[in-house]
Amino acid sequence: MNSILEIEKMSLQFGGVKALDNVSFHIVKGEIFSLIGPNGAGKTSMLNCISGLYQPTTGSIRYKGKEIVNMKPYNRTKLGIARAFQNIALFAHMSVLDNLKLGRHTLMHSGPLSGGLYVGKASKEEIKHRRKVEEVIEFLELQDIRHTPVGTLPYGLQKRVEVGRALALGPELILLDEPMAGMNNSEKDLMARFILDMHEVMDTTVVLIEHDLGIVMNLSDHIAVLDFGKCIGFGTPDDIQKNQDVIKAYIGEETVI
Template identity: 80%
Template sequence: MGALLEIENVSLQFGGVKALSDVSYQIEKGEIFSLIGPNGAGKTSMLNCISGLYRPTNGSIRFKGQEILNMKPFKRTTLGIARAFQNIALFEHMSVLDNLKLGRHTLMNSGAISGGLYFGKASKEEIEHRRAVEEVIDFLELQEIRHTPVGTLPYGLQKRVEVGRALALEPELILLDEPMAGMNNAEKEVMAQFIIDMHEIKRMTVVLIEHDLGVVMNLSNHIAVLDFGKLIGFGTPKEVQNNPEVIKAYIGEKEVG
């Protein structure tokens, strides 16, 4: 389908520490793409560069052919990039519904969602935001807990709401940083199906960081492998599994499914 996101010679340095070193790869439109590697390999740093939280020391990041390095994070969001974080960052005392509505704030032009009276353009915008939020609630099967404070929910459901907040932005590219971390096998299966549905039903391009290699190999179209900030492998799951450098640095002799 062609490249949606192009990473070219990206390096990131904090003082004398190189988090990323001359990393290049591209992500095709409509695929599930995984970033894997040992802890500290630079995976989250890469997502931070794509989403705008970090600015690379050098290199280029292009979304749909457009350079985005000088864009603020909210501008990248309006272009169609959304991010769910590894560490849950929800408003615990607010309901699921209100957390999802807040996820839409960067797309709003006429004022805050809910509260007050709306006329003309603002009223139409409010209706559109509510439609998008309701679609996320239905998609992630959150109907029964929509008014529940998220801080009272089990961990697995909180992770689902965290992903939902990114989905509420209706992105073309969604970045998922360990969405299954801390989940049991049943919860992982549910989240994996949601990721497949994002890809197949919503036609989103998904970038996934995940340590469960069985999940990665089953879901991914392509995989990039980082180690100490360097790209040591790239390709299909089969190609990555058979890459000697990847096996030595990360996979080892363990069974990956």
């Protein structure tokens, strides 16, 4: 089994509060992996640790066999890890295109002026990065709103742009924190299709936090369940639906799918 990410005995503590408590699981390259649990269970804290925003108190995070627990977020991005946030973190007055280009420019290697002085090596880089941004715009079906200021868009489209900015980095591993929150059913169905295509067409490994259990069970290859910072279940969707600890703490007898 080819694991792209391994979490081992990881804990995160804020004063006397343990946000994560000795959590271990692994994620297989190319799969859709979901992280579920009640509000406050530690799901977003886990993504913050993987992306480098939080430093775990103890434990290990290995990406493609390399320990990254002490690595800065920017260096994790260069390794192929990207993150879309639950709370939209876009530049509202900038266009969809410019938001995606801004995210992509974090990978520029030609110096601090390369974003505005397109000569020589920087010019070639800009063409390459612009091509990737255009691929993401087409993939997420954003062509008609490419020049629209993000702040004027409906919430569902803003969420799609948030995912697009992470996808523009060309990640091998993308972390999606509730990408369907606040969406109606048709918007959720569309986002689910995009996530499947990330997995099947782009061969991107997806880590998904989502509260809609129907979507989680239909999309996921494996699932980890957190409750009060502890991992109380890990396995296939079928395993999770039969796990009595998970049923008691989160799913409930009446909502088993």
